[in-house]
Amino acid sequence: MRYSGFRVLKEALTGHKGWKPAWRDPAPKPHYDIVVIGGGGHGLATAYYLAKVFGKANVAVLEKGWIGGGNVGRNTTIVRSNYLLDGNEPFYEFSMKLWEGLEQDFNFNAMISQRGVLNLCHTDAQRDAFRRRGNAMRLNGVDAELLDTEGVRRIAPFLNFESARFPIKGGLLQPRGGTVRHDAVAWGYARGADERGVDILQNCEVTGFRIENGVCKGVETTRGFIGAGTVGVAVAGSSGRVMAKAGMRLPIESHVLQAFVSEGLKPLLPGVITYGAGHFYVSQSDKGGLVFGGDIDGYNSYAQRGNLPVVEDVCEGGMSLMPMIGRAKLLRMWGGIMDMSMDGSPIIDRTDVEGLYFNGGWCYGGFKATPASGWAFAHLLATGTPHETATAYRFDRFRKGLMIDEKGMGAQPNLH
Ligand SMILES: Cc1cc2nc3c(=O)[nH]c(=O)nc-3n(C[C@H](O)[C@H](O)[C@H](O)COP(=O)(O)OP(=O)(O)OC[C@H]3O[C@@H](n4cnc5c(N)ncnc54)[C@H](O)[C@@H]3O)c2cc1C
8 A cells, every 4th residue: 555645635534444554464484585583673674675676575574572662663863974984984875865765765754854963062173073074974975064153053052152161162064964753764664575575573582593504594483483594683782692592792782772852842953963072962853852862871781771870961961061951851761772882883794604694783873774774784685795885894893903983982882
């Protein structure tokens, strides 16, 4: 069924009897050509592009809970492609371009809103670093504008410019960055994949891998054994736990990251604003809530909830940037499990087990990567070769010392 304004009108006039479930609830088949583990954004996008771009329809997505219940439905919805390093920038710009056409492509309203992402700088050195990053972006054909203090004031006059402990010296703006309704991305990809024949199996937890003579033959699940020619793992925060079932230890740690939403306010924020003197990022949802977040909780955990010291830290960041935020009531908060890699960049690669592939290490930034990650992983699963924008995302970069340390801050998850 194609969604359109005309369809909404027609259904409104005929008692809404024509709507169909957006995806089926099939029973697992005994064998698929490709099994993707994890029904988050990355797993569903992989299945969608496998079917749409690579013509592979005998595919299943196995999700232990419900689709959209993981990080894809828990993030702060920011998308951007303002990266410095060559290993990252073409990949994230590929993602940005896919976001720009995504709603038409999968025929689903994901509320893609390119309202701009503004990173504030507070020292001369930070401004130099932003200038360098902006130039690197432009060399890659990506939009970037360096603003001085007055330029920032024109966009966001309510920020604390004068009396702040860290005065605002300017900012790097990516006008094409913005926000996307996170769970709609999962639903849109799920619907599009299902339409093309992909089986989406919810409540189907992978409990083990069947590996014979170094070859992955399929997966053990709570709904029985499912055979597969190729298995792709895209379970984000659960990467360590799932890959351990195949006997692998990853260069990844799982940490909690929290998100916060205030009560609904009148339109205030023009786009996404990030505070450069601490870790605080904020945007305003279409319902008016201020959506914001900060640092990871800083200890390893698989729990989807965080602790109060980080709540205090995030709120302090908000207060020093825009003190009037202290008048807003906090409505809700939650946590998600982040798959923090050691250099802050992801991995999309084959493993030592034949037929078993891995996608993970997304840290704070995997939502914006969803379309490109899905496409690149589908490329790898379908052709056995990495996509041209994802050639740097290899496991062996840690052994070879070819880190993609975007922030240049060292090999510790909490620094990224
Ligand atoms: C609070 C917060 C804020 C964030 N903000 C941003 C942001 O603003 N911008 C940005 O780009 N990124 C952001 N991120 C990061 C982003 O959300 C993640 O990197 C990304 O969503 C991870 O990929 P995913 O969608 O596939 O993960 P998930 O949605 O977590 O999908 C993984 C799925 O695997 C399933 N699974 C796990 N184990 C098994 C198993 N054994 N068998 C079957 N299924 C299994 C899980 O149930 C889950 O549904 C944020 C994350 C959090 C938590």
